[in-house]
Structures are given as structure tokens and as C-alpha cells.
Amino acid sequence: xxxxxxxxxxxxxxxxxxxxxxxxxxxxxxxxxxxxxxxxxxxxxxxxxxxxxxxxxxxxxxxxxxxxxxxxxxxxxxxxxxxxxxxxxxxxxxxxxxxxxxxxxxxxxxxxxxxxxxxxxxxxxxxxxxxxxxxxxxxxxxxxxxxxxxxxxxxxxxxxxxxxxxxxxxxxxxxxxxxxxxxxxxxxxxxxxxxxxxxxxxxxxxxxxxxxxxxxxxxxxxxxxxxxxxxxxxxxxxxxxxxxxxxxxxxxxxxxxxxxxxxxxxxxxxxxxxxxxxxxxxxxxxxxxxxxxxxxxxxxxxxxxxxxxxxxxxxxxxxxxxxxxxxxxxxxxxxxxxxxxxxxxxxxxxxxxxxxxxxxxxxxxxxxxxxxxx
Numbered sequence: 001x002x003x004x005x006x007x008x009x010x011x012x013x014x015x016x017x018x019x020x021x022x023x024x025x026x027x028x029x030x031x032x033x034x035x036x037x038x039x040x041x042x043x044x045x046x047x048x049x050x051x052x053x054x055x056x057x058x059x060x061x062x063x064x065x066x067x068x069x070x071x072x073x074x075x076x077x078x079x080x081x082x083x084x085x086x087x088x089x090x091x092x093x094x095x096x097x098x099x100x101x102x103x104x105x106x107x108x109x110x111x112x113x114x115x116x117x118x119x120x121x122x123x124x125x126x127x128x129x130x131x132x133x134x135x136x137x138x139x140x141x142x143x144x145x146x147x148x149x150x151x152x153x154x155x156x157x158x159x160x161x162x163x164x165x166x167x168x169x170x171x172x173x174x175x176x177x178x179x180x181x182x183x184x185x186x187x188x189x190x191x192x193x194x195x196x197x198x199x200x201x202x203x204x205x206x207x208x209x210x211x212x213x214x215x216x217x218x219x220x221x222x223x224x225x226x227x228x229x230x231x232x233x234x235x236x237x238x239x240x241x242x243x244x245x246x247x248x249x250x251x252x253x254x255x256x257x258x259x260x261x262x263x264x265x266x267x268x269x270x271x272x273x274x275x276x277x278x279x280x281x282x283x284x285x286x287x288x289x290x291x292x293x294x295x296x297x298x299x300x301x302x303x304x305x306x307x308x309x310x311x312x313x314x315x316x317x318x319x320x321x322x323x324x325x326x327x328x329x330x331x332x333x334x335x336x337x338x339x340x341x342x343x344x345x346x347x348x349x350x351x352x353x354x355x356x357x358x359x360x361x362x363x364x365x366x367x368x369x370x371x372x373x374x
Contacts, residue, residue: 015334015341020349021305021326024342028099028332036098038185040328043272044177049280050272053303056280060312060370065358073354074361075347077320079297080166080242080264085115087314087362088346091271091301091322092121092142092168097207099332106331108134110339114347117320119168122155123222127209128162140166142246144173145224145231146216152231154214156239165241168266169232172247172274173223179273229260236261244299247274249284251291258295265292267300271324282313286367289317307349314362315369 011030012023029037043050077087090111097103104126111118112135119140120131132139141159145152156167224231236243242263248254249267257265267285269278281302289298300313301322310321323346330338354360357369 012333015330015337018341018345021329021342021345024326024329024333024338027334028329032099032332033191034185034189035182035191036095037332038182039095039098039179040093040325040332041185042179042181043276044179044274045276047181047272047276049269049276049278052278052280052283053269053272054280054305056282056303057306057309057312059280059283059373060316061373062308062311062353062357063369063371064356065369068358068360070355070358070360072360073351075350075354077362079117079299079319082165084117084320086347086350087310087318087320088343088350089117089299089320089322090119090327091324092119092124093324093328094121094123095125095207096328096331097125099328100335102335103331104131105134106336107327107339108132108139110327110330110336110343112136113340114343116343117322119322122210123208124210125207127212128159128164130209132162132164138163138165140164140168140244141241142168142170143235144170144222145227145235146219146222147224147226148216148219149231149234151214151216151219152235153238155210156235156241158210160239160241166244166264167235167239167241168244168246169235170246170270171227172249172268172270177274229256232260232262246301248288249279249281251287254288254291258292262296264297264299266322267298267318269302271302282309282316285313285316285318304346307346307351307353310346310350311353311357311365312370315365315367317367 011027012018075086076083100106104124108131119142120128121142122144128141141164244264245257245262246266247268248265267281267288269281281300285300292298297319299320300318304321304323313321326342327339330342359365
């Protein structure tokens, strides 16, 4: 699904002109090659889940409390003993240089300006060492578990050596995916893209420096279709990093996370980029939070575009949220300044939303501030 028009009189000319994060999407679509934009924008099959990720927030209504002094608002949150000035994090997205030449470095520098938590993707176009240097502080590392434990272990050791305190294991990419929007936009791309899209594992990692120096002999895929809880336990035993599972959407799996010693959860449907006909992440959140019972942190991504979206998730029990496409819109539109402005807009909207519902800190947000619509 492509939301943005290609042109129009209202396209913003600089980040400061943006009123909301949606203003960056049409500029990014204008700047970014069609195939690259399609890769970022595409959902799966009929893109039911892609639409649901936005529509799901409307299924929860806010219940504001009045006559509270909200002249001072504290947006900070604590995750694994680290206090962040806001609960807004940078989700892992691969291949950021497809949207801007500075790629993940520009994103890391923008995260540094606002002191935002950042997760780097395994197939990033910037190494974990370079991204950490640009961020000026430790970042988290997202792990795609290849069919080879040796390869996965090498990636984990690399992230650990770079100072990453957390490894976020993606568990919702177990199969191939039919990205129809991507395929249609590729047909409109007049560039010679053969070098980008040639099949084969070696071509897949050619611009993914986190795989540099790792023996990939015999591998046919960078993702694993045979991922099980045995791998999770093995990962826990092999690293001193906190292990977070990214892609948990049911109370059954949430309970298994606790039973298997997982340190945290990211409720996620991969931005609707891995599977279709599912629920929105925000609709999955309550049952996961209930199953966890406060024993480990619960985070969430997929579909966040507004400060009110964030307030709803935090009220329902999330410790923090991550954005993906919005910061890629900012990156594709204006580079680092675009990412900075996207994050600034969301911080401002979150502060206003907190004041509107009558809370002075995130700790005051409870499920009583939201109700299910209907």
C-alpha cells in the first residue's frame, strides 16, 4: 500500500515545514527510487495487516482525567536499568542507504540528538561498529537467526564486542513473503537494478557489512525456517546481552518467553511486512501484557504515527514503542535532519497527548485511561 502522492503543491521543502510525520512520505517517495520505496512501503498479499496497524488504534479511545496540573511533563522511561528521556525508539530496518547515502549513520546521529534508543538491523548497510560510533552510545542489535548456529553466533559475538547490551531476536520471519506493492513499483523503476536483485546468498550480503568475515558456505538463506525455543535457550546461554524476542503477538508465546528465560518482548507483526490477515500490534498488546504480569519489559512496534498512538500503547502496558517507516520517510526526504524532525514531532505530540489525558509522567498511565471502542 502506497499512501503518498508523487507530487503536489503541498510537498514540504524542508523538515521544519512538516506539520506531522505523514508530510515526509510524499517527499521520500519523490526522492527515493521506486523499487527502494516499494521495499519500504510494501505489506504482504492484500495488505490487510498493513491497514490494520493504523486502523487498530481507532479501536481504543482515550479517557482523559481533568483538573490535574500538567504544566510539567516527564516522558522518561526505564528499560533494562537505562533511563531514556522518551519512550520513542528507532526500530531496526534494513538497507537504509537505499533511502539516503548516509543510511544508518544519519539515523544514528539523529537518534543521538534526541537521545533515542536505537536498534540496528542485521542486514543494515552500516556495520554495528560504525552505527555505534555515530550514535555515540550503545545500541541494540536485531538478529536474524540463519539456519547455521555458527553464523548466528558470529553475529552475536560481533554485536557483543561492539558494546550492544541487548540482542533482539526476530521470530516472525519464518517463511518467504509476497510483497506485491514492491513488485509493482519495481516495474516502474527505470534503473538497472540487476546488481541489487540478483539471486544468491553472496549477493544478498554484498552490501551488508555485519556479515563481513563470516563464513556463509552452504547457506541458502539469511533467515531460518527452523527456529525453535531450543535456539532461544542456546542464545541465552551463549551471550551476556539481554535477549529480547521481537514478533510475539499471543499470550501463549508470551508465557513461553518467561518460561524460557527471555529478558523482554517486542510485540510486533514486522510492520505487516512478514505475514497478512493478522491483527494490529496494538490489538495484540493487552493479552501479551496480561500474560507477562510485569515480570519482563514489554515493548511494541508497527503502525505508530501519532503521539496519541503512543499514549494508548503505554496506557495498555508497554514500556516503550518503536517507529520504522516514519523515520525512513524522514531519511528519504531530507537525510539526518528529516529523521530528527520526525522524532521531534512525535515527542511534541506525545507531550501534548499526555497533558490532554491529564498525566504528568508515563508511570501515571494505566489501562483506566483507555477503553475499547464500541
